[in-house]
Amino acid sequence: xxxxxxxxxxxxxxxxxxxxxxxxxxxxxxxxxxxxxxxxxxxxxxxxxxxxxxxxxxxxxxxxxxxxxxxxxxxxxxxxxxxxxxxxxxxxxxxxxxxxxxxxxxxxxxxxxxxxxxxxxxxxxxxxxxxxxxxxxxxxxxxxxxxxxxxxxxxxxxxxxxxxxxxxxxxxxxxxxxxxxxxxxxxxxxxxxxxxxxxxxxxxxxxxxxxxxxxxxxxxxxxxxxxxxxxxxxxxxxxxxxxxxxxxxxxxxxxxxxxxxxxxxxxxxxxxxxxxxxxxxxxxxxxxxxxxxxxxxxxxxxxxxxxxxxxxxxxxxxxxxxxxxxxxxxxxxxxxxxxxxxxxxxxxxxxxxxxxxxxxxxxxxxxxxxxxxxxxxxxxxxxxxxxxxxxx
Amino acid sequence: xxxxxxxxxxxxxxxxxxxxxxxxxxxxxxxxxxxxxxxxxxxxxxxxxxxxxxxxxxxxxxxxxxxxxxxxxxxxxxxxxxxxxxxxxxxxxxxxxxxxxxxxxxxxxxxxxxxxxxxxxxxxxx
Numbered sequence: 001x002x003x004x005x006x007x008x009x010x011x012x013x014x015x016x017x018x019x020x021x022x023x024x025x026x027x028x029x030x031x032x033x034x035x036x037x038x039x040x041x042x043x044x045x046x047x048x049x050x051x052x053x054x055x056x057x058x059x060x061x062x063x064x065x066x067x068x069x070x071x072x073x074x075x076x077x078x079x080x081x082x083x084x085x086x087x088x089x090x091x092x093x094x095x096x097x098x099x100x101x102x103x104x105x106x107x108x109x110x111x112x113x114x115x116x117x118x119x120x121x122x123x124x125x126x127x128x129x130x131x132x133x134x135x136x137x138x139x140x141x142x143x144x145x146x147x148x149x150x151x152x153x154x155x156x157x158x159x160x161x162x163x164x165x166x167x168x169x170x171x172x173x174x175x176x177x178x179x180x181x182x183x184x185x186x187x188x189x190x191x192x193x194x195x196x197x198x199x200x201x202x203x204x205x206x207x208x209x210x211x212x213x214x215x216x217x218x219x220x221x222x223x224x225x226x227x228x229x230x231x232x233x234x235x236x237x238x239x240x241x242x243x244x245x246x247x248x249x250x251x252x253x254x255x256x257x258x259x260x261x262x263x264x265x266x267x268x269x270x271x272x273x274x275x276x277x278x279x280x281x282x283x284x285x286x287x288x289x290x291x292x293x294x295x296x297x298x299x300x301x302x303x304x305x306x307x308x309x310x311x312x313x314x315x316x317x318x319x320x321x322x323x324x325x326x327x328x329x330x331x332x333x334x335x336x337x338x339x340x341x342x343x344x345x346x347x348x349x350x351x352x353x354x355x356x357x358x359x360x361x362x363x364x365x366x367x368x369x370x371x372x373x374x375x376x377x378x379x380x381x382x383x384x385x386x387x388x389x390x391x392x
Numbered sequence: 393x394x395x396x397x398x399x400x401x402x403x404x405x406x407x408x409x410x411x412x413x414x415x416x417x418x419x420x421x422x423x424x425x426x427x428x429x430x431x432x433x434x435x436x437x438x439x440x441x442x443x444x445x446x447x448x449x450x451x452x453x454x455x456x457x458x459x460x461x462x463x464x465x466x467x468x469x470x471x472x473x474x475x476x477x478x479x480x481x482x483x484x485x486x487x488x489x490x491x492x493x494x495x496x497x498x499x500x501x502x503x504x505x506x507x508x509x510x511x512x513x514x515x516x517x518x
Contacts (some may be wrong), residue, residue: 183451183480183502190407190503197414213403290496 027107045143049078051136053094065145067117078141081117101130101139108241110121110151114143116256154311173342180342180355184221188214207338227356231342234363239281246276246313253290257297264297264307266326278320280386284364285296288372289322291357292382294358296326299380322384323330330378393419394442398430398460399449399478408447408504410476413511419445427452427460435467445512446474447504450479450486461493471495476512478502 007363039046041058048057055073056311063070066081073080078094079087100189106112114124122145129140191214198207247270254261261268278285289311296309331339342359361384365372370386393416397408400429405423413420424430427448450457457477464471475488480502487499497516500508 182482186403186480186502187407189404190505191403193503193505194407195411197410213406217403310462 042142045145046238047073047078047081047141048131048138049141050138051098053091062143065116065143066114081114081143083113083121083296085111097130097139098137099127099129101137103121103129106141114145122147127210134239158309173228173232181221181224181228184217186225188217190220191217222357224356227360231356231360231363232283234287234367238367239283241279242282244251244280244282246278247274249282249286250289250293250311253286253293256290257294260294260297261318262278264300265311266297266300266328268293268305269308269310271310273314276313276315277388278315279388280320280368284368286382288361288364289324291361292322292324292384295357295382296324296328299328301324301327301329317389320326320386320388323375323381324384325379325381327379330380331374333377336374336377340372371386393445394423394437395419395421395445395447396424396430396434396437397421397447398424398427398457399447400425400452401449404449404478404502407502411504411506411509412445412447413514415506427457428457428463430460431463431467434464434473439472444474446473446475448475448477448489450477451481458489458499461496464495465493471482474516476500476504478504498517 030232031105042059042061045062047055048060049055055076058073060070062068062073066073068080079090079288082090091318102373104127106128111119112124112126125146127142128263131138131144158188175276186286191210195207195210195214198204250270250272293309293311300307307327308328309324309328311322311324313320313322315321340358340362342355361382363370365384365386368386372384375381375383394418397412397497399408401406401427402425405425409421409423412419422433430446432448434444448457453469455463458478461475464473473495475493475496477496477499479486479499482501488495490499498512
């Protein structure tokens with residue numbers, strides 16, 4: 001055995017290239033100096049503890065990693081580097097390890113935490129190496145601070161989840177697009193065949209009417225494709241959050257929708273405090289309000305003399321609430337959930353939407369961390385809740 | 393011969409009606425936008441000897457074509473009507489589900505054409 005240096009029971013050799021004679025004290029000093037230098041040059045914290053768990057040696061990097069002055073650690077129990085809540089457990093593990101020591105990684109499969117001098121905790125990887133020296137059994141622990149790696153992994157996990165969510169949404173979108181856009185297109189094919197029949201049989205009386213239907217359907221289909229693009233993008237785009245003056249934003253939407261409103265004969269009532277502000281993604285908020293209001297205007301009831309839609313918004317304790325009500329045709333109770341699905345419509349009203357608006361509303365609202373629900377089917381009452389963010 | 397067209401879309405009803413009128417000029421055609429309104433007349437008409445053809449859309453809000461077939465089966469064990477299912481869906485699952493109803497004679501992808509009806513007439517030797 002090499003005096004004073006020893007070797008581990010495992011494969012540990014401090015510096016196998018150096019040969020020593022028992023009396024060669026100069027060589028021995030030189031060797032110790034090399035040993036220290038190598039130890040200090042290691043990129044990890046390296047500590048040596050005796051059978052009782054007292055630290056007998058640590059390298060320079062230990063100070064960087066743990067924040068303890070190097071000399072202050074020598075003589076301390078190794079548990080000073082371990083969080084309080086697992087220190088007792090660590091003592092037991094250490095006793096168990098002393099019974100059957102072997103070179104291995106500590107706590108495989110678990111996230112290990114170490115404690116800095118200031119009490120803060122950080123994730124580590126620890127490799128253990130038992131060694132036997134002239135003066136007893138020791139354990140050498142090599143500790144790597146893996147904070148950066150854990151954070152990088154966390155970022156990757158978040159991005160992966162987000163990508164999976166987007167893929168799921170886009171796949172569902174592709175499926176429903178191919179399924180439901182085919183409907184109007186087959187109708188257009190049918191209408192065209194009918195026109196050909198009429199022209200061939202020399203009876204063109206209906207052709208103009210059929211051609212007009214064809215054009216309307218084609219226009220609506222083109223509009224659907226455009227709005228589907230908006231849906232696809234709603235899953236992907238993120239806009240910066242800004243302070244939105246709610247009453248003003250809704251006024252802008254109403255200006256855009258004025259032609260639709262005039263055709264519908266719906267009277268609009270607004271209950272929103274002039275100074276109400278919301279920190280949110282403005283384009284999404286506009287799309288939410290636009291689609292809900294347009295919905296209220298399109299599905300008006302043919303019967304009542306006074307048709308109205310009511311828009312109210314207010315900040316509550318922890319959330320912002322937008323309510324859009326109308327006395328239109330209403331939505332049957334059993335459609336409360338499905339109404340938000342793509343291409344779902346509550347009623348077969350020709351020309352009154354193709355079932356995209358509410359699906360888009362839900363996507364936007366969920367993206368903003370909020371919720372939307374149909375509170376009542378008659379009068380139709382949609383309630384959007386959005387989280388109130390800092391700054392309000 | 394009597395023909396009922398059950399479809400929530402006015403345009404699709406028009407296309408089907410035109411095809412029927414062209415192929416079976418003497419048929420009486422009735423249209424229903426709401427399947428529930430068709431239940432009574434279908435059950436009643438089926439009691440007579442006159443052949444009764446039902447052109448049924450599958451994808452309708454509220455009461456779907458399948459809902460209608462279920463309700464019809466609840467009313468009459470074996471409905472004395474001939475059903476042609478019309479849909480823009482080419483989904484095999486829909487096709488399979490439709491053929492599980494005894495009264496469903498065929499499954500047609502929209503739009504309905506005179507050729508479809510001619511094939512039907514041939515297969516039934518009408």
